[in-house]
Structure formats: structure tokens, C-alpha cells
Amino acid sequence: MAIPTPKPAWLDADLELLADNATRFFTRECLPHQARWREQRRGDRDIWLKAGAAGLLCASIPEEYGGGGGHFGHEVAITQAHAHSLAGGFSNGVHSVIVAHYILRYGTEAQKRRWLPKMASGETVAAIAMTEPGAGSDLQAIRTSARRDGDSYVINGAKTFITNGYHADLICIVCRTSDAPGAKGLSLVMAEVKDLPGFRRGRLLDKMGQHTIDTCELFFDDMRVPVEDLLGTDEGQGFRQLMEQLPRERLIIAVGGVATLERAVQETLAYVLERKVYGQPLMAMQNTRFVLAECQTLTTVARCFVDDCVRRALTDELDLATAAMAKWWVTDTVGKVVDACLQLFGGYGYMNEYPICRIFADQRVGRIYGGSNEVMKELIARAMERT
């Protein structure tokens, strides 16, 4: 048994029940399909409908828009259960925590009523398309353009690394609606892409890990969307909108990271208690004991820090720099802990059939996406300069 950490005050009975239900769902509906999903590099489309029926999509969106009527704590409970189960299959984080909240925060009443209920049921899958071949960390270098022509935007450009990109029906596209330089010309335009002329999905990208989640290139070639599908009332607000929402997005990556740490330590402890070397359990070796003690300590520290960030997020007190700290430190710690755990498995740790091997490959991207860890440190340093 790994050592339990203190229960945070925000984790009430309702959230614990939700986490249990979510764990049962991922175990029943996702785990049996892992091998096939890995092979095809994506989950099946119907997992979205099943997750919607189980109340796992848009849990923090008000009931009047078809959501679960919960708060950020509900997303945390689901995200932890998902990460801990190693079930993959789809990115609820992008769909429910990111895109649904852009719509809730910046959408018109008509947009909320049009998109959110179908996202909550899983009929609509959402993605966010920021990254381009020439613009990753530096979002101000985005070139995808949305030129106004009558009642339409005519969108041209290419996006890459887009999570949920294969299944997505609704894509939040970060694009330029004017020639204003840098951040000023950026807007968020929603595109309903099913059968939309000028829209094309590229290949499913062949990633190092996270093989059950679809990641795609997207291409827009004179793709027309109605002007009313701009998110928010004015053009040029995209960069500000992105900056406002980023703390929660980064925190949810850290939340998943803590669950990964807990699972990695749990798997490793079980293995070293069982595995015999020189006639005794691996756990009897002092090195094993010290390594695991360090991993458990780091996991506990990460859990306490992230729980405190969640508490702050629930009261709207989570600042950009603290969220950046959580994102970089937790994902960095996951890398170190999982590497140390894998070593204790010896050659078995290098075999895909062992969960620790898949965790090792799946977690690596945590230091890259959601804003790379170097960018997180830059944000923290800027906040330090200002104080």
C-alpha cells in the first residue's frame, strides 16, 4: 500500500462518488479495448457517447447548457480517475476543461445553446487548434488567417499536433482576423467541420506514447464559417482569451500528473514486493527502499501542492505563475519518478505489457504540451520581475 496523503477539504463525498463512478467507467469501457486502440492510434468514436451518457463530459458546465452542473473539482475528480486508470481513448481535458469553458466564458447565449449540450452528450467532439508547423510556443507567430467576406470568414492555414483531431466535429481555431501584428490580430473562431468544404484532416500522427488518443494535422483551404461563429463579440481578443484560461488548463495537466505519480509508485511497490532477487524480495534491498521512499515523498509533495492549487482555482485565486509552477514541477517530477520506478522493474520495465513501460512513454509529453516547461519557467520569472 502506498502511503495516503491528507484529504483536501474540497474533496467531498459527492466528488469521491464521482471519482469511483469514473474509475468504474474507464475500467469497464476503455481498458478492454486498449490493444486495438493503440494499434489504430485512436479510441473508437462511440466512447464519447458512452462517456457523455455516464455524465463524464462537461461536468463543470451548468445544467441549463446540458452539463453536469458541477465545478472545477468535478473535472479534477474525473481527470484523476482517467489518468490513474491508464485508460486513454480520448482527451476529456481538451473537450470539457478547455473548449467547453471557452464557449461558456466567451460565447453568446445562442452559441452556448448550440454547442454545449451536444458536447455534454458526446454527439459533438471538440478540439482546440493553436499550434502550427511554424508556431508552437510562440503563438504570436500564428499565420492561419480568417479573412472576412460578407457573412463568412474564409479560413486558410494549417495546424498540427491537434488532440482529438481525428474525431473532432467542433474546432476552436486560433487565427488572424486582421493584419495587426503579434497578439493583436488573433481571434478564436469556432468551426463546425463535419462535411465542411475546404476542411481536411491530415494523417493520424505516430507518437512516442499516448497511442490511444488521436492527434492530427488539420488543413483549411478557403474554408468558410459564418461570421457569427467568432467566439466573443469582438475580433482581436483571442490572445487575451487564451491567457485568461491558461491557468486552469495547466493545472489540469498537473492534476493528471499527480495521478500518474500515484499509479507509478503503486505499480512499482507491488512489483518489488513480489519479485525475488538473490532469494529475497527486491524490496529488501536498501537501494529499492531508498528509491521508493524518495518517489513516495515526491508524490506526496506533488499531491499537497496540486491540492492547494485546486483549492485556489475553486475560489478563483489561482494566478498564472503558480499554475505554471504546478505544471512544470509536477510534469518534471513525473519524469524523474517514473524513470526511477521503471529501473526497478529491470528488463520487464522495458516491455510494453507492463504498465510502467506505457506510463514512461505516455508521460513524456507532459513537459512539452500545454506550454513547454521552459515557457512555464519564463512566465514565473516574469512574474518575479514584476513583484
Ligand SMILES: Cc1cc2nc3c(=O)[nH]c(=O)nc-3n(C[C@H](O)[C@H](O)[C@H](O)COP(=O)(O)OP(=O)(O)OC[C@H]3O[C@@H](n4cnc5c(N)ncnc54)[C@H](O)[C@@H]3O)c2cc1C
Ligand atoms: C501529443 C501532443 C498533443 C498536443 N495537443 C495540442 C492541441 O490539442 N492543440 C494545440 O494547439 N497544440 C497541441 N500540441 C502542441 C504543443 O502545445 C506544442 O508542441 C508546444 O506548445 C511546443 O511547441 P513546439 O512543438 O512548436 O516547440 P517549439 O516552440 O519549437 O519549442 C522548441 C523548444 O524550444 C523551447 N522554447 C521555446 N520558447 C522558449 C523560450 N521563450 N525560452 C526558452 N525555451 C523556449 C521549448 O521549451 C522547446 O524545448 C500538442 C503537442 C503534442 C506533442
